[in-house]
Amino acid sequence: MMPKLVQPASPAGGVAAPGAASLPPRCGLGLKPEHFRGILETQPNVGFFEIHAENYMVAGGPLHHYLTQIRSHYPLSIHGVGLSIGGEGGLDAAHLDRLAALIDRYAPESFSEHLAWSSHGGVFLDDLLPLPYDRDSLSRVCAHVDQVQTRLGRRMLLENPATYVEFAASTFTEAEFIGEVVARTGCGLLLDVNNAYVSGVNHGRDPWACIEALPLAATGQIHLAGFARDVDAAGDPLLIDTHGAPVSQAVWALYRKVLERVGPMPTLIERDSDIPPLPVLLAEARRAEGLLQAVAGSFKGNAGPPQVSLPPTGGGLGGAWPWGRSGVAP
Amino acid sequence: MSTRHDFARALLDPELPCPAGLVAWNGSNPARRFQVYRNNVLVALVDALASNFVVTHELVGEAFFRAMAAVHVRAHPPRSPVLACYGADFPAFIASFIPAAGLPYLADVARLEYLRAVACHAADVSPVGEGALAAQLADEGGLPGLRFALHPSLAVLPSRFAVVSLWAAHQGVGDLAAVVPDVAETALVLRTGLEVEVIEIPPASGVFIAALQSGRPLGRAAEEATALGAGFDLAATLGLLLQKSAITTLHPSRSTP
Amino acid sequence: MSAITTKSISAASLALAMGAALSLAAAPATAQDRMADKEKCFGVALKGKNDCKAGAGTTCAGTSKVDYQGNAWSLVPKGSCEKTASPSSPTGHGQLAEFKEKKA
Numbered sequence: 001m002m003p004k005l006v007q008p009a010s011p012a013g014g015v016a017a018p019g020a021a022s023l024p025p026r027c028g029l030g031l032k033p034e035h036f037r038g039i040l041e042t043q044p045n046v047g048f049f050e051i052h053a054e055n056y057m058v059a060g061g062p063l064h065h066y067l068t069q070i071r072s073h074y075p076l077s078i079h080g081v082g083l084s085i086g087g088e089g090g091l092d093a094a095h096l097d098r099l100a101a102l103i104d105r106y107a108p109e110s111f112s113e114h115l116a117w118s119s120h121g122g123v124f125l126d127d128l129l130p131l132p133y134d135r136d137s138l139s140r141v142c143a144h145v146d147q148v149q150t151r152l153g154r155r156m157l158l159e160n161p162a163t164y165v166e167f168a169a170s171t172f173t174e175a176e177f178i179g180e181v182v183a184r185t186g187c188g189l190l191l192d193v194n195n196a197y198v199s200g201v202n203h204g205r206d207p208w209a210c211i212e213a214l215p216l217a218a219t220g221q222i223h224l225a226g227f228a229r230d231v232d233a234a235g236d237p238l239l240i241d242t243h244g245a246p247v248s249q250a251v252w253a254l255y256r257k258v259l260e261r262v263g264p265m266p267t268l269i270e271r272d273s274d275i276p277p278l279p280v281l282l283a284e285a286r287r288a289e290g291l292l293q294a295v296a297g298s299f300k301g302n303a304g305p306p307q308v309s310l311p312p313t314g315g316g317l318g319g320a321w322p323w324g325r326s327g328v329a330p
Numbered sequence: 331m332s333t334r335h336d337f338a339r340a341l342l343d344p345e346l347p348c349p350a351g352l353v354a355w356n357g358s359n360p361a362r363r364f365q366v367y368r369n370n371v372l373v374a375l376v377d378a379l380a381s382n383f384v385v386t387h388e389l390v391g392e393a394f395f396r397a398m399a400a401v402h403v404r405a406h407p408p409r410s411p412v413l414a415c416y417g418a419d420f421p422a423f424i425a426s427f428i429p430a431a432g433l434p435y436l437a438d439v440a441r442l443e444y445l446r447a448v449a450c451h452a453a454d455v456s457p458v459g460e461g462a463l464a465a466q467l468a469d470e471g472g473l474p475g476l477r478f479a480l481h482p483s484l485a486v487l488p489s490r491f492a493v494v495s496l497w498a499a500h501q502g503v504g505d506l507a508a509v510v511p512d513v514a515e516t517a518l519v520l521r522t523g524l525e526v527e528v529i530e531i532p533p534a535s536g537v538f539i540a541a542l543q544s545g546r547p548l549g550r551a552a553e554e555a556t557a558l559g560a561g562f563d564l565a566a567t568l569g570l571l572l573q574k575s576a577i578t579t580l581h582p583s584r585s586t587p
Numbered sequence: 588m589s590a591i592t593t594k595s596i597s598a599a600s601l602a603l604a605m606g607a608a609l610s611l612a613a614a615p616a617t618a619q620d621r622m623a624d625k626e627k628c629f630g631v632a633l634k635g636k637n638d639c640k641a642g643a644g645t646t647c648a649g650t651s652k653v654d655y656q657g658n659a660w661s662l663v664p665k666g667s668c669e670k671t672a673s674p675s676s677p678t679g680h681g682q683l684a685e686f687k688e689k690k691a
Contacts, residue, residue, distance in 0.1 A: 082411025391666030569611030
């Protein structure tokens with residue numbers, strides 16, 4: 001008694017990427033159901049939309065209906081929040097299959113995930129949790145990134161996390177750790193400037209120094225968001241990555257410096273709680289676009305943004321893959 | 331090896347100490363920082379329940395709902411990273427949650443809300459053409475053995491309580507104070523287009539639709555509903571299913587069981 | 588339901604009902620009004636449940652040992668349920684206080 005007449009949400013049964021195979025170097029917004037209708041009615045001039053993959057891992061209904069329509073007008077970034085790449089156990093193969101199906105259906109210009117874990121022992125904890133930066137974690141994370149890129153047949157971007165604790169067992173700095181993962185797997189960097197700022201403040205480091213130490217040449221996208229303020233047990237500031245406020249002045253300043261270093265780059269304004277009306281987010285996006293345009297002007301005369309220097313091709317995947325891969329298999 | 335294990339366990343159990351091996355740059359007690367993660371996990375999962383059980387939440391109020399949901403989240407954390415339909419066990423938990431015992435209808439209201447969440451995200455399937463149904467009429471002898479596939483969003487909830495009236499009163503339909511909670515109602519939940527609908531149907535219609543959904547042929551399903559003796563209206567029930575585009579496939583069969 | 592004694596319904600009466608159903612479906616007003624008087628269409632909350640939002644500005648909700656140890660078990664529902672008539676079952680509102688501090 002299984003239904004036979006499955007009608008895809010779009011007539012084509014999937015949506016071809018409109019034009020470019022990568023996100024434009026413009027500002028995009030997180031796609032929120034609150035804004036579905038407004039986006040379709042007003043067709044705002046936004047560089048791209050980003051969705052959280054797990055929110056769309058459902059069979060049908062309004063989410064796919066609206067995403068299909070919106071995707072046909074805008075470039076799309078799919079951002080995973082549930083793969084648990086930093087997890088102790090293996091990746092959830094069923095979840096990776098769901099992700100692959102979603103990516104097949106919507107053909108996004110970008111796919112990214114987090115340097116974090118969120119599942120353990122079969123339980124999903126719904127938060128991006130921190131991991132010790134040691135050799136053990138490094139080999140697991142690299143194996144997981146390899147597995148994801150192989151299964152999806154594309155390069156992924158890995159996002160630097162916002163963290164509240166550090167581990168005594170860590171033997172790498174976060175930047176060194178991410179640098180190793182990028183070098184060994186050929187993945188790109190999703191540089192979350194807010195996370196870098198939050199983590200820098202939370203761990204008593206200079207945020208710009210933390211950003212500079214990252215493998216910036218591998219940057220494929222930037223995230224900007226707002227945070228909340230708290231204090232730790234010593235009364236020192238503890239910033240909470242709430243995605244519930246406008247981007248802070250400090251993060252705008254860092255963003256400008258990042259753009260001067262890496263050139264125009266697809267940039268997302270993230271807002272996941274206290275979601276304001278669409279025009280408020282569009283105004284924040286315009287501010288980012290202003291910086292993007294300014295930096296594009298200054299990069300025009302030059303050879304363009306610094307070339308992403310991927311490691312030489314080699315290793316097990318062969319030359320058919322669009323991303324480089326080298327180094328020691330973990 | 332056990333870093334993540336200790337961390338994960340302590341997230342859901344505040345009686346456990348802050349996991350070992352955590353440090354802060356200023357030498358402050360990391361337990362305070364670890365609390366941020368405990369808070370994030372619990373708030374996120376309680377929020378996930380709150381958005382699927384809106385009327386349940388309104389019925390008991392913010393403080394009670396969040397406290398009840400927190401107990402549930404700790405006892406039954408999600409097993410999948412996809413939270414759209416998190417809370418399958420929540421209605422049964424509510425039924426056994428002693429502080430909610432004064433509201434015996436609460437679990438069924440939660441069941442109704444969960445069916446709505448599932449219906450919202452169910453697969454998109456086109457209804458059978460009315461031409462195909464009309465063609466079946468030409469083959470009268472085949473009707474008793476005819477089986478139906480119903481829309482994947484469809485569910486029937488028979489309740490001892492006035493679940494539909496209680497739910498509808500929270501949508502501005504009817505006066506909550508006028509609802510008598512312990513009057514039995516049967517709810518039909520399904521998605522038509524993008525909207526999830528909740529329709530009160532006679533109990534016999536519920537029996538009929540549930541029988542069709544479980545694969546019994548038309549003749550047998552109608553007989554089960556008629557056996558209730560409460561004036562089952564087959565034409566009206568079939569008419570409703572057609573009206574709501576709920577019949578998706580016809581499976582003709584001559585062999586009635 | 589299998590235990591129910593059923594009486595056979597003729598193919599002819601099924602055909603009659605099906606024919607009537609098809610015309611009912613073609614003329615929405617009559618069939619629907621009778622069967623669906625409490626129908627109301629509202630979109631289910633589509634709110635993304637998989638989002639990267641940390642609990643805004645507070646570090647206490649997940650941590651209170653008081654909550655964990657028993658606060659939830661001593662609360663009394665205080666929402667719209669107070670507007671509903673008390674069910675006639677023996678466990679009405681009045682008995683809630685007796686469940687204080689118990690654990691399931």
